[in-house]
Structure formats: C-alpha cells, structure tokens
Amino acid sequence: MNIDTYEEAALIVQKIIFAFEDSYHDREQRDLFYMFFKRYAMRVDPEGDMEPYDALILLWRKYPDEFAHMREEMKDKGINTY
Numbered sequence: 001m002n003i004d005t006y007e008e009a010a011l012i013v014q015k016i017i018f019a020f021e022d023s024y025h026d027r028e029q030r031d032l033f034y035m036f037f038k039r040y041a042m043r044v045d046p047e048g049d050m051e052p053y054d055a056l057i058l059l060w061r062k063y064p065d066e067f068a069h070m071r072e073e074m075k076d077k078g079i080n081t082y
Contacts, residue, residue: 009060012071017053019079032077040070 023029041055042048044062060067 006057009057009067013053013056013060016056016071016074016079020052023079029079032079036070036074036079040066 020030020033023033037052037055040059041050041052043066044050044058045055050058056067059070
C-alpha cells in the first residue's frame with residue numbers, strides 16, 4: 001500500500017475513527033480498536049495524550065509501513081477501513 005498524500009491519509013484515518021465511533025457500543029469491537037490504538041498509536045504517543053486521529057496521522061507520517069500493517073490487521077479482524 002502506498003499512501004502518497006496527507007489528504008489520502010487523512011481520509012483513511014477518518015474512516016478508522018468513524019468505524020471506531022460506529023462500533024463503540026459493541027464491547028468486543030471497541031476492545032479491538034483499543035488494542036490497535038495501544039499497539040500502534042502508542043509508538044508515536046507513549047503518554048496517550050493525543051487524540052486517536054492525530055496519533056494515527058503521526059504514525060502514518062513517521063512509520064508508514066506500520067500504519068499499513070495496522071490497516072491490514074484491522075481488515076483481517078473485520079474492521080473495514082478500505
């Protein structure tokens with residue numbers, strides 16, 4: 001996967017955040033998102049001070065391969081961000 005522009009990354013991250021919000025009432029899905037946020041976003045925000053959207057954008061900027069891997073893992077777990 002190759003994300004070339006900030007706008008493209010922002011749309012992907014927005015889809016992730018919307019999926020999180022839409023499934024928040026489902027504890028299993030919510031726990032999956034928290035697992036992904038902890039595993040990946042904590043690399044760029046170890047204190048957990050940032051909003052998830054901002055942390056995921058920073059992850060894309062600093063570690064694009066990990067961002068891509070996170071999306072693939074989300075897809076494998078049934079979280080549609082494509």
